[in-house]
Amino acid sequence: MTDWLIAIDDTDDIGTKGTGEIASEIGELLQAADSAGRVSFVTRHQLYVHESIPYTSHNSAMCFSYSGSLSLAQIRQMAIAHLQQECAPAADPGLAVVDLALLTDRAALQQFGVQAKQQVLTKAQAYQLAEQLHVSLSEHGGTGQGVIGALAGLGLRLGGNDGRVKGQFQLGQADAEPQAYSVAEVLQQTGLDGVLTDQGEWLADDATLWLAGKVKAVFTQGRFALLVSAGASGWQNASKQQLKDY
Amino acid sequence: MIQQIAAFVLRGEQWVFRAGRDDFSAARAQAASCELFAEDDEDEQIDDELCSCYNCAYRRWLADSFHCTKR
Known part of the structure; x- marks a missing residue:
């Protein structure tokens, strides 16, 4: 190998x-x-x-x-x-x-x-x-x-x-209305390594994410990561504007 | 048409977007009035609003803005 x-x-x-x-x-x-x-x-x-x-x-x-x-x-x-x-x-x-x-x-x-x-x-x-x-x-x-x-x-x-990361992840999320997922669920379904906040904190497996629209990931600290930021209802997937600097 | 022309400035042989790389409102407004907008490869899009010059297949990034290859 x-x-x-x-x-x-x-x-x-x-x-x-x-x-x-x-x-x-x-x-x-x-x-x-x-x-x-x-x-x-x-x-x-x-x-x-x-x-x-x-x-x-x-x-x-x-x-x-x-x-x-x-x-x-x-x-x-x-x-x-x-x-x-x-x-x-x-x-x-x-x-x-x-x-x-x-x-x-x-x-x-x-x-x-x-x-x-x-x-x-x-x-x-x-x-x-x-x-x-x-x-x-x-x-x-x-x-x-x-x-x-x-x-x-x-x-x-x-x-x-x-x-x-090329492409986007489909977890059954809707286009507009955010749906709740645990970090563990997201990692299991996507194969990503972790969920990272825009403040640089890795979230625990039991943290709740609110996902909608296009879910995309970045490569940082040697890991494939879903980037999230704090929204009205909690952690939400980053917008394309937030991802553009990666 | 006057608005479209005003949104771009001729720099050398390129029509350069005046609002630069980070004015998403201007990029969306411009694309909304453009008949030639064409969605770029999804991995190259940077605006959540699809119809935006920043997501257009005909934009070419510059250090400070982009130029439109259809002008």
Whole structure:
């Protein structure tokens, strides 16, 4: 059993399948090929927005973990085939894969991720670091600029304090009228690790949550967390406005 | 139409939203009057009100605002 992180970036364009969806599909392909393997949630990581960065759509990278028996060659073969099939014609996709057991300098990869949120980086810098850290990094169309975000996606995920979880959770909640759930129920139904308040407090299993509308999670302190804030009736799921800074 | 034009300013070749990145009321009002609004990928939306320029597939984020690719 090997623990991998896999990230992709710059795969979409207006009106095409989103990068998060493509990442989820790659995860499903790996799961189908290795039923005993484990594929995690996909996390979305916002990168630096600057006029000199020619991103196609949002400049956000997507990352997930896979623990299983597939080899690097098998993972890459499936991921690349899917990227080639699904990426938008105008996209500049990049793919990064790392075996966590072979990653000796985690700090360097995390630092690259942080830098990619704050400044303009180059493909040359990405390839140089990938070679140094034994990260598999490759481009699959267009300018290949997505290698920067893909490598950064690995670093940000590894750092454990960045990103929103792709998708939303359905617990039977209504769109408008909040319904009561215990923290334990939510964790059991969603597979999330915890419920975190916007004040930084992890709630106990017996705390009551009032959920409505879209229930989304974030990746923080190395955990997949439902973010809540104090509302009129108690703890309620965070709004998209509250989630936008993750 | 006058209101739509006033909501954006031409910066170089891009029509940039004057109200910036955090004025949700302005983004909703603008989208409500726009025939070209198109919902972006759900994971890229940041406004709970669906019809908002901040949720539009045609906005491209800038450091201080966004520009509309349909103008």
